[in-house]
Amino acid sequence: MYIYDDAGLFDVEAGLSPDFDALWSDRCQDAITSLRRRISSGELGFASLPERDPIEIIAWAEGRRAEGWTDQIVIGIGGSSLGTRAVLEAMGPAWRAAVRTHFAENLDPVTLHAILEQVDLQKTLLVVVTKSGSTIETMSQLWILYDALVKTVGRAQADRQVIAITDPQKGSLRALARERGWESFEVPANVGGRFSVLSPVSLVPLALAGYDVDGLLGGARRCLDGGDEAWMGLARIAAQHVALGDQGYGQLVMMAYGDRLNALIDWFRQLWAESLGKARDRRGARVNTGITPIKAMGAIDQHSQVQLYMEGPNDKQIVFVETRSHSTDLTIPASPPLPAPLSHLQGRSLSEILQAEAQGTRAALARAGRPTACWRLESTGAASVGGFLAAWMFITALAGELLDIDAFDQPGVELGKKIAHGLLGHPEHGALAGETVPPPGDDASDSWTARR
Incomplete structure (x- = not known):
C-alpha cells in the first residue's frame, strides 16, 4: 500500500537524535490512549468511517448513472471538496470518468461561468456539500447554478x-x-469537514463518477491492520514532525513526484494547517503553535523552490511523496539520437527519469543537511490512496494530542467570515465591518500606498 522511509530525518547533523524513540515513546503512547478514548466515546467519528459499508451509495450511484447524466458539479469548498478532488485526480484521469466532474469552489465568476459553458444543464447534477449549510462560497454558487437549472x-x-x-x-x-x-x-455529526473524505462528502460524488469507493475504504481500513503496532507507527511519524518543529524546523514541505499526486497535497495542506495551527492549548495557555505546510511538485519545483530548500534557512522538514508504479508509461526512443550530453536518456522511461530526479533531489538535500522522509505509494489505485488519506488523518490527530491542542476545531477562521458578511450587509456583523481598512480606490492617488 505504501512504504515510509524516515532515514533522512536522522542522517543529517541537525536532524532527529538517535535516542528519539526512547525520548518520545511514552508521549506517543499517551497520545494514542487519549485519541482512542475520544474515538471510542463517539466524540470523533472519522476513525470509524472506513468500517461503514458503502453498498447503498454504490447502488444509488449506479442507478443515477443509468439515467444518463453526463456531468456533475460539486459545489463546496475546503473539506467539502478537496478530498473529492484529491481522489479524482489520483485515481483518474477525471475526464474519463463515467460522469464528468466539475468543481465550483472559489468565488471566481470566470470559473463558474466557464463551467456553465461546458455543461448541458439538462444532463447535469448539482451536488452541493456543506455541513453547516451556511458556507458563503457554497451557498452563493448553489443559488446561481440552481437558478440557471430552473430556467433550463x-x-x-x-x-x-x-x-x-x-x-x-x-x-x-x-x-x-x-x-x-x-x-x-x-x-455524520461527529465528523468535521477536513476529516470527512471517507464519508458521503466524497463517497457520493466519487461513486457517481464511477470510482472504486469500496477499494478506497478498504485501503483506509488496512492502515490500522497491525493493531497497537500500527498505532505506534503512526504516532511515531506524528512525533517526528512535532520534534523537528521543536528543533526549529517549522515548515513541512510535502513534495509530490507525479501529477496525479498534486491534489493530495492540497488536501493535506488544509488537514495539517487547520488542525494544528492553534493559539491556545487545551488548558487555555497561549502557545501559537503550528508547522506550516508547503506544497511542492517534483520535478517542476526543482526548477523553482529547491534552490531555497538547499541554500536558504534550514527550517524545513521535507517529505517526498512518490508512487512505485504509474498507470501508463512512455519511453524515449532510441533514434534519432539525442545530443551527446543527453544520449544516456535514450531507452529510459519517463517514470524512470522522474524517480531518478526524486532520488537525486533527496540525496542533494541530505548532503546539505536538510531533513527528509519519503512516502512511496504502491500505486495511485483505490487502496493506496485510501491508505494515504487515513494515515495522514490519524497522524494529524495524534500530532494534536502530542501538542496538547484541539485538532478538530478552527476558531481562527471565523472572524474573517463575520467581517465579510458585515461588509456584504449582514445586520449582525455590521460593526465588525466598520473596523476594516477601506479598499484602495481606482485612482492611483487614492491607493493605499499614496494614503499611508
Missing part, C-alpha cells in the same frame, strides 16, 4: 437534479433539502 429545465425537474450532502438535522441546507424534496446524504 423548470423547477420540478431542477429539484430532481440537486443532491445535498449536509448535517443530519440542522442548518439551512438541510432545511432547503426538506422543503424542496432534494435527494440528500448525511455528514
Whole structure:
C-alpha cells in the first residue's frame, strides 16, 4: 500500500537524535490512549468511517448513472471538496470518468461561468456539500447554478437534479433539502469537514463518477491492520514532525513526484494547517503553535523552490511523496539520437527519469543537511490512496494530542467570515465591518500606498 522511509530525518547533523524513540515513546503512547478514548466515546467519528459499508451509495450511484447524466458539479469548498478532488485526480484521469466532474469552489465568476459553458444543464447534477449549510462560497454558487437549472429545465425537474450532502438535522441546507424534496446524504455529526473524505462528502460524488469507493475504504481500513503496532507507527511519524518543529524546523514541505499526486497535497495542506495551527492549548495557555505546510511538485519545483530548500534557512522538514508504479508509461526512443550530453536518456522511461530526479533531489538535500522522509505509494489505485488519506488523518490527530491542542476545531477562521458578511450587509456583523481598512480606490492617488 505504501512504504515510509524516515532515514533522512536522522542522517543529517541537525536532524532527529538517535535516542528519539526512547525520548518520545511514552508521549506517543499517551497520545494514542487519549485519541482512542475520544474515538471510542463517539466524540470523533472519522476513525470509524472506513468500517461503514458503502453498498447503498454504490447502488444509488449506479442507478443515477443509468439515467444518463453526463456531468456533475460539486459545489463546496475546503473539506467539502478537496478530498473529492484529491481522489479524482489520483485515481483518474477525471475526464474519463463515467460522469464528468466539475468543481465550483472559489468565488471566481470566470470559473463558474466557464463551467456553465461546458455543461448541458439538462444532463447535469448539482451536488452541493456543506455541513453547516451556511458556507458563503457554497451557498452563493448553489443559488446561481440552481437558478440557471430552473430556467433550463423548470423547477420540478431542477429539484430532481440537486443532491445535498449536509448535517443530519440542522442548518439551512438541510432545511432547503426538506422543503424542496432534494435527494440528500448525511455528514455524520461527529465528523468535521477536513476529516470527512471517507464519508458521503466524497463517497457520493466519487461513486457517481464511477470510482472504486469500496477499494478506497478498504485501503483506509488496512492502515490500522497491525493493531497497537500500527498505532505506534503512526504516532511515531506524528512525533517526528512535532520534534523537528521543536528543533526549529517549522515548515513541512510535502513534495509530490507525479501529477496525479498534486491534489493530495492540497488536501493535506488544509488537514495539517487547520488542525494544528492553534493559539491556545487545551488548558487555555497561549502557545501559537503550528508547522506550516508547503506544497511542492517534483520535478517542476526543482526548477523553482529547491534552490531555497538547499541554500536558504534550514527550517524545513521535507517529505517526498512518490508512487512505485504509474498507470501508463512512455519511453524515449532510441533514434534519432539525442545530443551527446543527453544520449544516456535514450531507452529510459519517463517514470524512470522522474524517480531518478526524486532520488537525486533527496540525496542533494541530505548532503546539505536538510531533513527528509519519503512516502512511496504502491500505486495511485483505490487502496493506496485510501491508505494515504487515513494515515495522514490519524497522524494529524495524534500530532494534536502530542501538542496538547484541539485538532478538530478552527476558531481562527471565523472572524474573517463575520467581517465579510458585515461588509456584504449582514445586520449582525455590521460593526465588525466598520473596523476594516477601506479598499484602495481606482485612482492611483487614492491607493493605499499614496494614503499611508
